[in-house]
Amino acid sequence: MTQSPARPGTDAPAPGSGAAPVLEARGVSKRYGARHAVRDVSLAARAGELVAIIGPNGAGKTTLLSILAGETSPDGGTVSRPPTEIGWVPQQPALYGRLTVAENLRLFARLERCTDVGAAVERMLAQTGLGDRARDRVETLSGGNRQRVNVAIGLLSEPAVLLLDEPSTALDPGQRERLWEFLRGLVEGGTAIVYSTHNVQEAERHAHRVVVLADGEIVYVGSPRELEDAVGASGLGFEAAFVEFLRRRGH
């Protein structure tokens, strides 16, 4: 948890690459009727590591994250940690609009059975910079601030792993930048973060490793630079390499 992370998006080895993963999924599968949403997926995240899950729409990113978070039961496979030990930030803020920011944090801190509820709330208000909005009702907040509260709730129990589903969706560039600054701070503190995004540049810029998911299956795991090299499109940039990678695989 105290290991310094390598700069994301480089060839440097992923942080803690030699250490035991703090979250590990093995052979996870999920079907909805005849459709395979996720098929035999295995992945791991280590302390201080940022893992991005990318892929085309309908690839199974949200399903995979919700299985890792314990929100959806898999049809097969295992996840190494119980849901209560994993921080979870769903794509849509899961907050009570008629409660204030502090009341939302306090409620979930109690439900998470935090030992010192007041301290946990104060800590998250300070970390997310929402101290001055603590008494405001969530329904009056901007989308960016709601997402900050959403993230704060995921972090209340100081989890070793934080899962975020499309965390920057609906945020303006400034809010997005502040969110990533905050998340980088967590990673520097040793938290493992696994996030899904359809913004390929966001994956290239922030992730130590990317996991490419297509039709519910993992088709690539590695650093963004390695993906560019694998496609042989180093000069084109990561987004073009990603599109070419999928095209060659028929996606």
Add this chain to the structure above:
Amino acid sequence: MRWLLLKDLQILRRSPLLVALLVIYPIVVSVLIGLALSRGPEKPRVAIVNEVPAGGEVISLGGEEVNTKQYSDQLYAAVDPVPVSSRGQAEELVREGEVLGALIVPADITTKLQSGLEPATVEVLYNAEDPVKAQLVQDTIKSQVQDANAALTRKFTDVALGYLNLVVSGGDFSFLGRSFDVLGLGPAEQVLRQAQAKVPPNSPEARQIQQVISFARLARENLDLSDEVLSSVGQPIRVDARVVEGSGSAALSSFAVALAVTVSLMFVTLLLAAGTLALEREENAFRRLVRGLVSRTTLLAEKVGLAAACSSIVAVVMLCGLALFVELDWARFPLWVAAAVAAALGFAAMGAAIGALAREVRAASLLAFMVSLPIAFLALVPSGAVSGALYDVTQTISALFPFDPALAALGAALDGSGDLLGPLVHLLVLTLAFGGAARLGLRRFG
């Protein structure tokens, strides 16, 4: 669970429209029902022209004085009387719509009543612009006149019976200030028998006396029977009412109170349970909660408990409010609470099932309204209003929902007019059934 309860109460406190609905709806229903029960129907406004001279209300029937004013007073009490002095004035008031009708009591009514030779007549004028109100006036006056007729008929019958007794048994009779000693058929027969004994047997005189004796006996025996005939004429049709189905002891007022409380309880509980459960999904919080923080069953129990507790309080407060208008038995207060809680639990479980099915607050509220109205309607269909087979269908459908047993439980709790345990057990079964359905719905809720 307590933190979720606290959270829901905070949200309720900050939802003024919902709280207003929860508070105002039962108050409005209580006040309307209370006023309706305590005031009774509006009396029709009727102009009265009483041409009977002062002191002329008393008539003499068979030596007994009868004051007809008691009958006119009964009629005046059944309407909102507007005394007027002339027939023309009464007609004008009716025509202008100032009164719904006019009753003209002629000066000779008591003379005719006393003579008994000719029926007395009162005249009624209507304004028929509003057929419903005109019918009300007609019915009210007819009903009161029939009551007076019945009472006077009894008086006439008593007088006639007195005369008949005089003819049969003999006695004193006064007429126009003079007293007469009437022999009567019975004593006459005795006199004739004494006279017959004094004439030779088998003589023509003895046979003639025997014929008169036979006539007197036959007449006396048949006139004895006329007591019952005259009584039947006075009241040709009697009503013998017996209860064969339902409770005859249920007062209309307590039934109305039970109905008002059940309807309010149903709306409040269904909306609250369905709304608070659907809100968890609408706020995207449900999936976050059930990933280890709270079990689905606990969440369901919390919603059912919250809705049942809030609406039980509303129901009991409503009953206390209605008790200001209607006489309710306070000694049965614990039974009121038991019935209200059982009914609230049944409705809350049903509301949770609706919320789990609808998944959105607006859809859940709409569905709750749409489902509850026909259920209440079906439960109130009386036997005989529809065919037997259709009635059985309505009863079966009603038994599947909490309204019918809730109404029965509250009715029984209020006045002991029926079995309380049966409806309570019925509500418990429905609570478990709807709770199970809601729990199944939560499997695919998120």
